[in-house]
Amino acid sequence: MLDVTTLEGADSVGKVQQMCAKAMRPLPEDPSVGPAGAVCVYPRMVKVAAKAVKGSGVNVASVATAFPSGQMRLKERLAEVRYAVGQGANEIDMVISRGQFLQGEYRAIYDEIASCKDACGEAHLKVILETGELTTYDNVRYASDIAMAAGADFIKTSTGKVPIAATLPVTLVMLQAIEDFYGETGRMVGMKPAGGISNAKLAIQYLIMVKEVLGEKWLNNKWFRFGASSLTNDLLMQIRKQETGRYQSGDYFTKD
Amino acid sequence: MNPHDFTSGDYAPAPESSDHISLKKSYDLFIGGKWVKAASKFDTINPATGKVIAEVSSAGKKEVNQAVKAARKAYDGEWSSISGAERGKYLFRIARLLQERAREFAVIESMDGGKPIRESRDIDVPLAAAHFFYHAGWADKLEYAFPGKKPKPLGVVGQVIPWNFPLLMAAWKIAPALACGNTVVLKPAETTPLTALKLAELLEDAELPAGVVNIITGDGETGQALVEHSDIDKVAFTGSTAVGKSIRRTVAGTDKRYTLELGGKAANIIFEDAPINEAVEGIINGIFFNQGHVCCAGSRLFVQESIADKVIRKLKKRIGTLKVGDPLDKNTDIGAINSAEQLARIKALVNAGEKEGACIWQPEGRLPRKGNWFKPTLFTDCAQSHRIVQEEIFGPVLAIQTFRTPQEAIEKANNTPYGLSGGVWTDKGSKIFKMTTSLNAGVVWANTYNKFDPTSPFGGYKESGIGREGGLHGLSAYLNL
């Protein structure tokens, strides 16, 4: 249920290849620990990532639409989506135009999401609301409703690039929106909290919330993802702790 | 082909003669200055030919006990009664005898273990002699080594050594133990017992008092019996981390002292401002020295991403010129893999590397049909999460990863349970010391690799071991302070 992520200006071919190795085999000495749901990279790195994870069952997600700000004309943002899909991305993480949303131009938000969905073709669309910039729960709820109505396959909290990323209360608001949308339309929409979820203890709180609000149908990597980079090793350390009764050290878990 | 036709580019065979060596068909155990028969024997095999060289004895619990008793007797008797200066003279004498018979020891080392004669001749044997020479001088000067302390010997020391540097490891263990006034029971590795037994003969020639050094051959059970023996005061072990941990458990809660010299997975880090041709030589020496059967081998290469293609191209070219074959040939760069068992382990990990998606490269050319051989091997596109990067292969296999910044290189280099050694290649002095101080490893080489010296302490951080061997710091392992 993890989207193993690197979204840095410094991302290079080597960095992305190595992260993909980690996504495919989080614990090299124990192949029973399954792979991540997806790797998440910038569009320029999609080709590298797609080659690296080929045949492993790990998806390639790409951020697009002038990530992280979204401050670019729709035309170029859609071109970016098509480029990433063309390079081999199976999932697109788009950002909405928070400025326009706060200006009250809700129709424009609906349209940009719908056009992105169109540009995605077969690829899944995750819509990043950047809840830290929407600031109120009402806004989060409304943006969630718009995104789902416009065709989002997933709604996602954050880019990880602004100080306030995923929080439990914001995620609860989004989960409730998904639940209502499902009740009204019968269509399931996935949820991806991202940013700041760095340890297993916090992760399990999210999972319990999903279970309680949406039910177990959502508790799999088709409908729920964490966007995180350091969560993987903490999960592995907790598993090892469970098996051995020993608290673990970072030296024993690969950093890619 | 005309043998004088230099245009062909190939070198004629240049085998070292083995006429001048003397080996018995069968060896007993060296206990209390005598050669003692054991109940059973086993063969020691030339890994380059598969042929039996000699048979050696397998020491059981009874013989281990005999050896410890002999060592205790010598410790309580003659060895404790002589002065440090006199002890030193024995060690000087051993060093000289070893130098005089260096060629014989080198040839036997290469026959028994498979390492190229160039290495056994130029490195293993001279360094072994140097270790005795160095420690000889300490024997009467120990009080200067530890300010405020009055050092005393420990007593009887049980030592278990590996097959990768059989004579050199014997010297690393015996020389400081004797210099510090202890007596020794040494167990060489099962597959490489011969130079230790030849050393026993040399100790007889040196007229070392009976029982001061006892050499008993056997397999892991012999080693276990020695380590568990209630009358030894210290265990010194070089070998795998798994066995090291088990020895640590064996001595838990006892007063036995211990030094453990264990596995490694060293990072060799090359920056874009490195002298690249020299670095390539150093990388080659770092991983292919002694077929990669080296605990401190530079088995993880970190190349700065900007020069990766260039470095890999040069490495491939250089590896293409390495000669794999007859260990006794003076032109040989890579000898035989020490045992069939080790070869199987190397192959299994290499297969895992391919399966996990790293790109394998090996040079053209065929390997000899008989014996244990493995081609020098490169893996590119490696990540920390590959088993070939995590696990000690102990063979001629290099896993190459790229990095972007010094911080990233440090983080990944240290992201391992091991911490024996590391290498840094850059022309910038301040960067060298930034890197060498940041690597969690006991020995770090800057713009060089795999250098050893008796004056220079060696040993690991973390799961690579406990304690140091060699130099001033190695002495404390054999003394009560």
Next chain:
Amino acid sequence: MTIKKTYKLFIGGKFPRTESGRVIEVRGKDGALLANMSQASRKDFREAVVAARKASAGWAKATAYLRGQIIYRIAEILDGRGEQFVSELVSHGLRENKARKDLAQAIDLLVYYAGWSDKYQAVFSSVNPVASSHFNFSAPQPNGVVGIIAPGRGSLSELVSTLAPVIVGGNCAVVLSPQDATTAISFSEVLATSDVPAGVVNILTGERDELGLEFAKHMDVNALMLCSSDSDETRALELEAAENLKRVSVHPNKSLKEDPYLITDFQEVKTTWHPVGV
């Protein structure tokens, strides 16, 4: 009416209560309640190791001069609060002259080790005359995170005699202090006001039988100072410590004498080879 102090744990520069909610009643000679001390759990211990690891790179990199000044600062602050410690030790049953002696010893130990901060490296390093064209030297580097199972009798000087040599060498410490004395926690108030960076020293009060094994088992603890005169306890802890080859140094269950070799017990020797040539 006097205001009584709440004694909590000292983790990462903060004073949290134990997550377990358990307390140890500490009573004076007269049976009056001195404190409900926190009885640390293994989760508290885990948090303490995380705090120590976080602080470890910075403390190891701090200059020797700075480490010396900070440890001397601990002595200054402790001296300034001396009367508090004397009365606390007396309330635990020590005679006043003994309590004063204990305090003076603790202060002297701090001053002693503060002075070693920029000297042990020189005394225990070597330049090695290798037979090749290399500059070769060996110098100590701190182990990292050190667990200290302090002597079990609760005097201040005992605690300081184990802690000071560990931290002067650039290590971060997690200390398990005896459960029947408040002095260690009062001492952590001294640490918290002595410029000791958060996480460099973490102090837990708790059951040795319960937490000792956890100290030995934790894979992110690099070394263990064990003050124990019980060979069964030593064996049990050493067996567990083998799993990550912790450096274990065992001492009797009492105050340790001033000794620079206690500093080097928690140092690794690093050897560096550097070519010489033009």
